[in-house]
Amino acid sequence: MLSFKGYNITPIQLQDAWSLCNFIVANEERLKRYFPKTLEQNLTPDLSKFFVEKKVKQFSLKEEFLFTIKANESGELVGLVYIKELNWDKKQGEFAYCIGYPFEGKGITTKTISIVSEYAFTDLNLETLQIIVHKDNIASVKVAENCNFIWKRTLNNEFTPSGERPLNMELYELYNEIET
Template sequence: MISGEYFTIDVLQLSDAPSLSKMMVENRSRFQRFFPYTLAQNLTPAASEEYIQRKKKQNTERTEFTWTIRDKKTTKIAGLIILKELDWKRGVGELAYCIGQKFEGLGWVTRTVETITKYAFSELRLRTLQIITHKTNIGSIRVAEKCGFQWQKKLVKSYTAPDGIALDMELYERYTDPEASGR
């Protein structure tokens, strides 16, 4: 667990299921377009328990890591950060994150991304981290840029939204070795 002044970053626990489900459902309209699978798996506390069990297994197997961003005052889940699409041979992983609307703009996601980036580079020995976002997600773009991720390219029709429309996404990357950029 990592603790900041107003929030903590922690692994998911089964006891988080009600809080996780509530946060996801309360922010359904916010998450349904770009976080639909996580949302769909957390619509009830029972579904969140299953989700958490899967995430704990993935963490143990080192196939994916999921952490909570928790309001320190209430201990309720404010958001998630996920390190996924891990390619251990190439040393690459992708960061995905979401935050509840009432916690937006507080800098929690930026500080969380900075923390998990340091962890991924120093402890997991990854060499490249990616953030893939849509051009309309200005908050996510700001987080990526504030955390030292550089825009690399447009990923043409790389994401199909729940409405079936294929969208272009923007790829941002950060490297442990700054000389590695542009490869």
């Protein structure tokens, strides 16, 4: 669907279940705080198969959009990008994203968010995209800033990681500037 220097971004597909399970298990430690639901739903190949079937259906129904980021040469799954919390009346969606350990710091997530933002504005007709991130997640904050998202405000007690107290999160937004 979408591609850039050695990587492609495609909607989740049924044949992604096995590689998704491998990706989740290999990155379990980094996913457990901010992606606990995705983690728990992909700890075995059978769970991943069910998860992917559900995500493919949600994609087709425009309830949530999950994209995979894969290396062109190897086909390896290197990351995930969600457009979730869709509000079609407000024409708004929220990004969630993660990248595998070996691929962090290479600009892959930034480039992916940039490309998928354009897709969200052009193909989905969304007008506002959001990224909600903890201030200590410096890499994720940099993705938001590098993709021209604007810090809007702190959301008090917005997210509660498993076994932790609620965290304040930072809201960043990007708007589709429609030229008239």
